[in-house]
Amino acid sequence: MPGGTTCDGHITVRTQRVRRNHTGAKLAVFAMLAVAVLAVAVLAPLLCPYDPYAQDLSHALEAPSSAHLAGTDRYGRDLLSRIIVGSQSSVFFTLLLVVMVAVLGTAVGVVCGWKGGKLDVVLMRTSDVFLAFPGLVFALAIAGVLGGGMINAVLALAAIGWPKYARIARGLTLAQKGEPYLAAARLAGCSTAQLVFSHILPNIAGPLLVTAMLDIGTMMMELAGLSFLGLGAQPPVAEWGSMMSENRSLLQTAPWTIIAPGIAIFITVMVFNLLGDTVRDYMDPEQRGRRKDKDESEEA
Amino acid sequence: MRRYVIRRLLQLIPILIGITLLSFGMMYLAGGDAVTALLENQGVAVTQEVIDAKKHELGLDQPFMVQYLSWFRGLVTGSMGTSYVTGKDVFQTFVSKLPATILLTLTSVIATVVVAVPLGIVAATRQNKFVDYLIRVLSFVGNSLPNFFVALLLIFVFAITLGWLPSISANIGKTGIAAISWTGLVLPTATLAIAMASKYTRQIRATVLDELGKPYVAGARARGVSEGRILTRSVLKSVMIMLVTLLALSIGDLLGGTAIVETIFQWDGVGKLAVDSIVMRDYPMIQAYVVWMAIIYVMVNLVADLLYHYLDPRVRLGGDD
Numbered sequence: 109m110p111g112g113t114t115c116d117g118h119i120t121v122r123t124q125r126v127r128r129n130h131t132g133a134k135l136a137v138f139a140m141l142a143v144a145v146l147a148v149a150v151l152a153p154l155l156c157p158y159d160p161y162a163q164d165l166s167h168a169l170e171a172p173s174s175a176h177l178a179g180t181d182r183y184g185r186d187l188l189s190r191i192i193v194g195s196q197s198s199v200f201f202t203l204l205l206v207v208m209v210a211v212l213g214t215a216v217g218v219v220c221g222w223k224g225g226k227l228d229v230v231l232m233r234t235s236d237v238f239l240a241f242p243g244l245v246f247a248l249a250i251a252g253v254l255g256g257g258m259i260n261a262v263l264a265l266a267a268i269g270w271p272k273y274a275r276i277a278r279g280l281t282l283a284q285k286g287e288p289y290l291a292a293a294r295l296a297g298c299s300t301a302q303l304v305f306s307h308i309l310p311n312i313a314g315p316l317l318v319t320a321m322l323d324i325g326t327m328m329m330e331l332a333g334l335s336f337l338g339l340g341a342q343p344p345v346a347e348w349g350s351m352m353s354e355n356r357s358l359l360q361t362a363p364w365t366i367i368a369p370g371i372a373i374f375i376t377v378m379v380f381n382l383l384g385d386t387v388r389d390y391m392d393p394e395q396r397g398r399r400k401d402k403d404e405s406e407e408a
Numbered sequence: 409m410r411r412y413v414i415r416r417l418l419q420l421i422p423i424l425i426g427i428t429l430l431s432f433g434m435m436y437l438a439g440g441d442a443v444t445a446l447l448e449n450q451g452v453a454v455t456q457e458v459i460d461a462k463k464h465e466l467g468l469d470q471p472f473m474v475q476y477l478s479w480f481r482g483l484v485t486g487s488m489g490t491s492y493v494t495g496k497d498v499f500q501t502f503v504s505k506l507p508a509t510i511l512l513t514l515t516s517v518i519a520t521v522v523v524a525v526p527l528g529i530v531a532a533t534r535q536n537k538f539v540d541y542l543i544r545v546l547s548f549v550g551n552s553l554p555n556f557f558v559a560l561l562l563i564f565v566f567a568i569t570l571g572w573l574p575s576i577s578a579n580i581g582k583t584g585i586a587a588i589s590w591t592g593l594v595l596p597t598a599t600l601a602i603a604m605a606s607k608y609t610r611q612i613r614a615t616v617l618d619e620l621g622k623p624y625v626a627g628a629r630a631r632g633v634s635e636g637r638i639l640t641r642s643v644l645k646s647v648m649i650m651l652v653t654l655l656a657l658s659i660g661d662l663l664g665g666t667a668i669v670e671t672i673f674q675w676d677g678v679g680k681l682a683v684d685s686i687v688m689r690d691y692p693m694i695q696a697y698v699v700w701m702a703i704i705y706v707m708v709n710l711v712a713d714l715l716y717h718y719l720d721p722r723v724r725l726g727g728d729d
Contacts, residue, residue, distance in 0.1 A: 233422055233423075233426065234426070236423055236426070237423060237426030237427055237429075237430055238430075240423055240426070240427050240702050240705060240706050241427070241664070241698070241701070241702045241705065242660045242661050242663060242664030242665065242701055242702070242704075242705035243660075243661045243662075243663075243664035243665035244664065244665055244667060244668075245664040245667075245682075245697070245698055245701045245702065245705075246430075246698065246702075248667055248682055248683070248686060249431075249434060249682075249686070249694050249697070249698045250434065251686070252685075252686030252689070252694055253434055253435070253437070253438040253691075253694075325551075325552060329554040329555075332554055332556075333554060333555070333556060333668050336554075336556045336668060337667070337668060337671065337683055337686075338687065339686070349554075349556070352556065352557065352560065353556075356560070356672075359560060359563060359564055359568060360568050363564055363568075366560050366564075367561075367564075370554075370557040370560065370561070373554055373557060374549075374552055374553055374554075374557065377552040377553075377554070378548070378549070378552035381548070381551060381552050382548075
């Protein structure tokens with residue numbers, strides 16, 4: 109019976125030991141993978157085997173071969189080079205987006221939690237309104253109004269992303285406000301700015317950082333999704349989502365033109381998801397699997 | 409309970425006002441572009457005088473609050489203007505496309521439950537065994553695949569390579585729910601369900617593990633209650649409560665999140681309508697879509713909350729908070 113194994117103290121002890129030993133090593137491995145992805149993005153121009161924008165119609169739509177590892181698209185452009193260069197827009201704009209929502213949301217949340225009163229009510233009701241738009245609806249509309257372009261897509265997603273951080277930061281700030289050490293610091297003559305920047309922020313940074321790490325993958329997929337719909341990167345700029353959209357009609361004749369950038373997104377998102385999960389486990393081994401539930405209900 | 413319901417309804421009012429203000433304000437800021445888009449769609453040569461005249465005709469030169477109030481009146485009475493592209497009534501068009509999206513949402517939710525609940529429970533009861541690892545890896549993969557890639561992969565495998573299912577879901581010439589072919593429902597449903605099931609399998613696994621670790625389960629085991637009975641009688645109940653709230657939330661998310669999938673499969677719902685309208689810069693249509701999706705989402709959330717209150721005695725009897 110399965111019950112026998114879970115009740116057996118010896119086995120439970122062993123699995124716990126195995127897990128604890130792994131988290132640190134996992135963190136190192138996934139952090140290295142993430143750094144590798146970043147390195148590819150930074151060094152993209154050096155890594156490309158071909159010019160990603162050079163058309164060569166005599167080699168159009170070639171299947172993957174030793175000359176073109178990921179094949180070529182309808183203009184004969186080398187797909188591998190385009191994917192490597194495409195990592196720049198995907199990775200940098202995603203990081204820009206995550207940093208933007210995390211900083212903006214945290215600022216709003218800390219102000220709300222710290223000041224309280226009317227300002228708190230107004231800002232929190234505002235964030236409620238932003239949270240009332242389901243999924244990408246609001247982002248789609250904003251991107252539609254602003255027109256195409258990666259920056260506009262980032263702004264559109266930032267508009268729906270910040271309230272989550274504001275709520276978390278506000279809750280954490282409120283919790284810190286009641287702590288005795290803060291009263292002590294104030295008595296010791298700390299100014300408000302000092303209290304916020306050198307006492308509150310360092311103490312609430314952990315959970316916010318974890319949330320941001322966990323969001324990287326999702327935000328990358330959402331950005332690519334907007335590009336796929338033509339609301340992000342504009343062709344001929346190499347970006348994974350828009351490459352897949354551009355080549356959609358070739359699914360039957362040249363499936364590699366879609367599968368190759370798709371795999372690139374998949375691997376990158378997975379690396380950041382693995383890193384996010386591991387960071388969460390590392391920071392808070394007790395809460396394994398639970399915080400996720402909380403976040404989900406928080407988004408409601 | 410009644411007091412709670414009333415309080416929730418009252419809380420809704422500022423949210424709804426906020427939603428309408430934001431939806432309207434966004435398009436108000438795009439105002440000048442909107443007129444240009446309208447005139448371009450009508451094929452009129454765009455000069456400043458023409459734009460000003462059209463703005464005056466549409467009332468777009470009025471102050472913000474005047475415009476907002478007249479738009480709000482239209483929202484309440486269901487006359488939200490006509491599309492810049494088709495010239496048809498915007499609200500009517502939105503309503504005619506809604507059933508298709510609701511249908512897709514429901515089939516996806518059902519598929520998700522059918523897949524995620526058994527997988528989550530199996531993974532939890534076989535914790536750290538091969539089956540558990542397999543399920544966790546699969547759900548991780550599902551979580552890391554963008555839905556447009558899943559959609560294209562499914563089309564490639566099942567429509568192009570195997571030829572089992574159509575890749576396009578709509579019958580040309582009809583609109584709304586009449587346009588939908590039933591075999592065409594399978595792939596979009598699968599696309600949406602893969603992403604959601606991956607997410608929920610993990611959460612159901614965590615909930616079941618949590619529940620199985622509680623003292624009452626140990627007590628039941630000590631009394632010799634069979635594992636199956638513990639699962640069906642006790643653990644499943646707590647899973648159900650979690651599932652109701654999660655699903656209600658994801659219904660809202662799905663209603664608003666189907667835009668990409670609907671576009672790929674040519675599914676004739678509101679998501680595709682929104683994307684088409686954005687491409688054509690059909691501002692009244694976008695406006696109607698945004699504001700109504702938000703209203704629907706808020707309502708679904710309200711129902712979910714009330715249901716949660718009703719289902720969970722701890723919350724129901726534990727006072728009004």
